[in-house]
Every structure is written in C-alpha cells, then in structure tokens.
Amino acid sequence: MSTFIQRLKDxxxxxxxxxxxxxxxxxxxxxRAIAAxxxxxxxxxxxxxxxxxxxxxxxxxxxxxxAAVGAEDQLARTIExxxxxxxxxxxxxxxxxxxxxxxxxxxxxxAFVRYGADAATVNPYLGxxxxxxxxxxxxxxxxxxxxTSNSGGGELQELMAPDAKLYQVxxxxxxxxxxxxxxxxxxxxxxxxxxxxxxxxxVGDMPLLVPGVGAQGGDVGQAVRNGQTASGTGLLISxxxxxxxxxxxxxxxxxxxxATLSLREEINKHRARAR
Amino acid sequence: MSTFIQRLKDxxxxxxxxxxxxxxxxxxxxxRAIAAxxxxxxxxxxxxxxxxxxxxxxxxxxxxxxAAVGAEDQLARTIExxxxxxxxxxxxxxxxxxxxxxxxxxxxxxAFVRYGADAATVNPYLGxxxxxxxxxxxxxxxxxxxxTSNSGGGELQELMAPDAKLYQVxxxxxxxxxxxxxxxxxxxxxxxxxxxxxxxxxVGDMPLLVPGVGAQGGDVGQAVRNGQTASGTGLLISxxxxxxxxxxxxxxxxxxxxATLSLREEINKHRARAR
Numbered sequence: 001m002s003t004f005i006q007r008l009k010d011x012x013x014x015x016x017x018x019x020x021x022x023x024x025x026x027x028x029x030x031x032r033a034i035a036a037x038x039x040x041x042x043x044x045x046x047x048x049x050x051x052x053x054x055x056x057x058x059x060x061x062x063x064x065x066x067a068a069v070g071a072e073d074q075l076a077r078t079i080e081x082x083x084x085x086x087x088x089x090x091x092x093x094x095x096x097x098x099x100x101x102x103x104x105x106x107x108x109x110x111a112f113v114r115y116g117a118d119a120a121t122v123n124p125y126l127g128x129x130x131x132x133x134x135x136x137x138x139x140x141x142x143x144x145x146x147x148t149s150n151s152g153g154g155e156l157q158e159l160m161a162p163d164a165k166l167y168q169v170x171x172x173x174x175x176x177x178x179x180x181x182x183x184x185x186x187x188x189x190x191x192x193x194x195x196x197x198x199x200x201x202x203v204g205d206m207p208l209l210v211p212g213v214g215a216q217g218g219d220v221g222q223a224v225r226n227g228q229t230a231s232g233t234g235l236l237i238s239x240x241x242x243x244x245x246x247x248x249x250x251x252x253x254x255x256x257x258x259a260t261l262s263l264r265e266e267i268n269k270h271r272a273r274a275r
Numbered sequence: 276m277s278t279f280i281q282r283l284k285d286x287x288x289x290x291x292x293x294x295x296x297x298x299x300x301x302x303x304x305x306x307r308a309i310a311a312x313x314x315x316x317x318x319x320x321x322x323x324x325x326x327x328x329x330x331x332x333x334x335x336x337x338x339x340x341x342a343a344v345g346a347e348d349q350l351a352r353t354i355e356x357x358x359x360x361x362x363x364x365x366x367x368x369x370x371x372x373x374x375x376x377x378x379x380x381x382x383x384x385x386a387f388v389r390y391g392a393d394a395a396t397v398n399p400y401l402g403x404x405x406x407x408x409x410x411x412x413x414x415x416x417x418x419x420x421x422x423t424s425n426s427g428g429g430e431l432q433e434l435m436a437p438d439a440k441l442y443q444v445x446x447x448x449x450x451x452x453x454x455x456x457x458x459x460x461x462x463x464x465x466x467x468x469x470x471x472x473x474x475x476x477x478v479g480d481m482p483l484l485v486p487g488v489g490a491q492g493g494d495v496g497q498a499v500r501n502g503q504t505a506s507g508t509g510l511l512i513s514x515x516x517x518x519x520x521x522x523x524x525x526x527x528x529x530x531x532x533x534a535t536l537s538l539r540e541e542i543n544k545h546r547a548r549a550r
Binding site: 024130156 | 339347372375376378381384400402420424444491
C-alpha cells in the first residue's frame with residue numbers, strides 16, 4: 001500500500017486543495033430535517049462530504065463529538081463512506097492519543113484497524129515509546145501535537161528548555177527521530193504564524209496540520225505563506241465550524257460548499273506557484 | 276453531592292486501602308470460560324470486582340482496552356456495576372484527554388455524564404483552557420499527567436525550563452491554578468520515586484495517582500514513603516496486569532484477590548500510622 005504522505009500528495013494535486021474539513025458534528029446545530037433522522041450525525045456528515053469532497057484533500061473527524069454522545073457507529077460509517085465514495089481523499093482521525101507503549105498499541109489498533117483512518121493525531125507528552133506503536137504503521141500518518149491553536153497552548157509549549165522552546169524540541173524530535181519511517185507530521189496552529197515559520201524551518205518538507213483558521217481567527221494568508229513548502233504544498237489547513245455551520249438552515253450543504261470553495265481559493269491565492 | 280476528594284478519603288478509610296485496580300481487559304489473556312461468553316470483557320471485570328472490591332479505594336478502567344475492540348457498552352456496564360454494587364469505591368476513567376476548550380467540553384461530557392466516572396485523567400500539553408471544562412465539574416476529580424511511568428516519559432517531562440523541569444511546572448500549575456476548586460490531582464509514576472517526593476513537596480496534600488508498580492517495576496515501599504501525606508494517605512497506587520492476570524486459569528479471580536491483598540499489605544506496611 002502507498003504511504004500516507006504519497007496519498008496526501010496525490011490528494012493535494014487531484015483537488016488542487018490544501019483544505020481539510022473537520023467533521024465536528026454538533027447535533028444541536030443541525031437543521032431540523034437532519035436532526036429528526038435516525039442517524040443524524042452520519043446523515044449530516046454525508047451531506048457535507050457529498051457537497052465538498054471534490055474541494056478537499058482530507059476530512060478530519062474529531063473523536064470527542066462522537067464519543068460524547070455514544071456515536072462510535074456513526075463515526076465508523078462516516079469514515080467508511082468517505083473511503084468508499086472518495087478513496088483519494090484522506091481521513092485524519094483527530095483523537096490526540098498519548099499513553100504508555102502497551103496502551104498506545106491498542107489506541108493505534110482503534111484508529112487504524114477499527115476505524116481504518118489514514119492518519120491519527122497524537123500527544124507527545126509521554127515521549128517516544130508512546131508514539132512508536134502508531135509510527136510502526138508505516139502506511140499511516142502520525143500527526144504529533146507541536147504548537148496548538150488554543151489560548152492556553154503556550155503555557156507549556158512556549159516554555160524555554162535549555163536550547164529551545166518546548167514546541168521546538170518537539171519539532172526537532174519529530175524531524176530527527178520520530179520521522180524515521182517518513183510518516184510523521186506535526187500540528188501547528190494558524191493562530192501562531194511566527195511559530196509556523198519556525199517549525200517549517202526545522203522540519204524540511206514534513207507536512208503540517210494547521211487548525212485555527214475560521215472560528216479560531218487565524219489568518220489564512222499568513223498561515224500559507226509561513227507554512228508552505230517550496231512547492232506550495234506541505235499543509236493541511238483545517239476548518240470545521242466555519243464550514244459545517246456556514247448556514248444552519250436546510251441549505252447547510254450548499255453553504256458548506258461555498259465556504260470550502262472560498263477557503264480553497266483564499267489558500268491558493270497565497271500558495272507558491274510551482275506545484 | 277460530596278466532592279471526589281471527600282469520597283476518596285472515605286474509600287481509603289472504609290477499606291484501609293490505597294490500592295487502585297486498573298481494569299485493562301486483554302481478551303487474549305482471559306480464561307477460556309470467560310472468553311467464550313457473550314460479553315467477555317464485562318464478565319471478566321465483574322469477576323475481578325466481586326473478588327477485590329473490599330480491598331481497594333478505586334478502579335481505573337483504561338479506555339484504549341475498550342475502544343480498540345468496540346466495547347464501549349461493556350465499559351459503561353462495568354462502571355454502572357461498580358457504582359451499583361460498591362458505591363463507596365471510586366471510578367477513575369483513564370482517558371488522558373487533552374484538546375482545545377470547545378472539544379474538551381465534549382470529552383468531559385463523555386467521562387462524567389455518559390460514563391458517570393468519578394474522575395478522569397487528562398493531559399496538560401494544551402494548557403489551562405483544555406483542562407477547565409473538566410475542572411468545572413466540581414464534584415469530579417481531574418487527574419493531570421505530571422511525571423509518567425513509561426520509559427520515554429522523561430524526554431519532555433524532564434526538560435529544564437528556566438526555573439524548573441517541565442513536570443515540576445505542571446505540578447506548580449496544578450497546585451496554584453488548576454486546583455482552585457479543590458478537585459485537581461496528579462499522575463506521578465512509581466518508577467520515578469525521587470520525583471514523587473519532589474511533587475509531594477510542591478502540592479501539599481493533593482492526592483497523587485501512582486501507576487508503575489507491578490508489571491512496570493516500581494518499588495512499592497519507596498512510592499509510599501516518598502508519596503504519602505503526613506496522615507499516611509494521599510495516594511492511589513494503581514496496579515493492573517499484575518492483578519488481573521495473576522493467574523490465567525479458571526482461578527483468576529481468586530488469584531487477583533490474593534495479589535490485591537498482598538499489594539494492600541505491602542503498601543500499608545510503609546504507611547505513616549496516623550490515619
């Protein structure tokens with residue numbers, strides 16, 4: 001099987017898009033006709049996918065939104081639906097796992113075998129042996145939190161270790177150690193554009209998952225200019241709420257398509273042309 | 276409702292025990308009669324609980340062991356069974372969540388509402404706003420990873436920030452900020468006994484969840500002496516595999532009881548007497 005990075009490159013090219021749509025279903029914001037159905041989360045996701053799959057490189061279901069309401073089956077159906085109808089589009093399971101090795105093995109099984117995701121997010125706080133069981137899946141992507149987009153993200157991540165800030169240490173470990181199989185990526189939020197440029201300088205062409213545009217307020221142009229590789233790729237720019245809830249009426253899927261198109265255009269405007 | 280800390284104190288006293296049994300079901304290690312049943316994970320857990328509930332202060336189901344095999348229903352049944360048959364024994368859901376605020380809210384709902392756990396483990400890498408949605412449940416315990424027991428735990432956690440190592444920064448944040456409602460605890464592994472003493476000095480009487488005895492090799496006596504409070508409590512000493520799989524035959528529940536008794540005795544031998 002091809003590697004995640006190769007499949008991601010193909011997806012970037014096929015849809016000329018660095019957009020990753022976060023599938024964070026909030027049933028209380030669904031239009032009435034969807035909310036009344038038997039599998040509302042899956043039906044909502046399917047409508048969003050049908051409306052946007054030719055405009056994105058990846059979908060990113062956020063685990064908590066399914067786990068909080070016991071909708072693991074609808075999460076599985078969503079991923080299965082994406083893989084069946086749009087096999088080129090990649091699926092990032094946003095689970096942010098981090099646990100000791102023997103437990104991490106089970107989490108890797110969950111993400112890659114049970115749900116069949118192409119990539120998963122993980123937390124580096126427990127170090128190499130907590131990441132290794134994920135990294136061992138050579139054809140999957142392992143996306144390590146580095147500098148997150150939330151307001152408290154800097155409390156630990158910006159702490160100055162002897163030679164570098166904590167998130168820079170994480171970026172260096174990713175580049176020098178965790179990427180031995182070429183399947184490691186990092187999360188760097190668009191709300192920290194300067195850090196995005198620093199991380200890019202540390203990790204070569206390693207792809208970065210960039211949340212924080214849209215509802216969280218990060219600037220798209222700055223994120224692209226600071227985060228892209230020389231070939232104008234290297235990014236998955238993730239937006240969730242600004243796309244999913246662009247309209248809360250029955251026209252939500254059309255509104256999501258328009259918002260995705262507009263984000264793709266805004267991103268492409270700032271991309272280096274050699275791609 | 277009483278606070279988690281009060282309920283934990285009551286449980287320490289009722290069973291004269293600091294033992295927390297980790298419920299990490301590994302179906303491949305179940306005795307044949309259990310493995311052949313319709314809900315093997317729940318049946319295994321029930322047998323362990325029936326055999327040990329008068330000897331422990333808490334149970335700690337480890338989420339990955341359920342999620343990897345799609346056994347969320349058996350996790351829910353296990354917690355419901357503990358609360359119904361042994362209401363004094365506390366349930367710590369070991370999920371190590373860490374995500375931005377709006378997502379953390381859903382994870383808190385999962386742990387405290389969907390599963391009804393008394394406490395949950397969380398990861399501090401994303402900072403205060405990722406913990407706050409958990410801490411807002413004033414009657415629940417929020418157990419923050421500080422110095423973990425695994426081999427790679429020190430890679431980030433021992434990094435020297437300007438004034439203190441990262442895990443010490445976490446301990447200070449816990450004591451000074453995250454414990455404003457008196458419901459914050461920390462994880463410090465028994466494999467790092469010196470760090471256990473340091474953290475105890477930083478956080479006063481805050482209870483510590485201590486994994487790493489048993490299969491991971493941490494010394495019980497050192498952990499108790501370095502981690503306990505003046506009253507000989509302040510600890511949940513967690514053991515999973517050494518208890519659950521003390522025997523792999525049909526006598527597994529009896530063997531688990533014997534191993535739990537022996538761990539309780541070993542712990543109590545080293546506890547300060549004023550309790």
